[in-house]
Amino acid sequence: MSEIKIQMKNISKVFETEDMETHALKDVNLTIYKGDYVSISGPSGCGKSTLLSLLGLLDMPTSGEYMIEGMDVANLSLDEAAKIRNSKIGFVFQSFNLIDQISVFDNVALPLRYKKDKLSNAEIEQRVNKCLEMVSMTHRAQHKPNQLSGGQQQRIAIARALVAEPAILFVDEATGNLDSSTGDQIMDVLEQLNQNGTTICMVTHESRYADRATTQFRLLDGEILTLPNPPAAKEEPGIEQVAIQA
């Protein structure tokens, strides 16, 4: 059995405002193994952003258990959450969030320069170059982000997310700002990274991208369903086989 990277058990999230409670997530059970390529999809308002915020330690659940690499992370202070986020989690967003005033190289190096355990310049250079190579952007290291195309900027954002060697890469609608052929190329990059060992969990509303993942979860009204893997789904076309994950 493969190593467990992420495990959520009975995770719920309730938002309370003065006059109402919204049960955004209801008893979510989710396990992500080392090397998985996971997609989470579902209609607007089903809880995707809420789930990704909890997975990425940007917010805490109302109840339930959450473990990252065996560490209990369900009830952390903001400071503790930030520390674990910096060391264990890589994020890629729809907007690339790069800094135009500094070079591509320095953008990718930023997470390493903020690390508590300082790395030498030689180590930083080696890690940044390795990540730029992984996204085929070595030749643009000295450019500024605003001199690059949208797809190239997203590749740089992916390199930056990987440079601290996170346990898992969370990807939030990474193709949302890109035309469809550039979006397809970004999906190819993610697939290639996964084939080389990166564990990926991607949130997308595009079913053609969700279908490319090896494990597919679907959120409906705050509840998570596991879709059968693609070959099983093809055997019985037209029947939406969904089983609640054990």
Ligand SMILES: Nc1ncnc2c1ncn2[C@@H]1O[C@H](COP(=O)(O)OP(=O)(O)OP(=O)(O)O)[C@@H](O)[C@H]1O
């Ligand atoms: N801070 C909040 N306070 C109150 N309700 C919230 C809050 N954030 C989200 N919700 C509610 O929780 C539910 C899930 O929202 P969420 O943003 O996670 O959905 P989503 O699947 O990401 O939607 P979309 O695809 O439209 O971005 C919705 O009913 C939403 O109104």
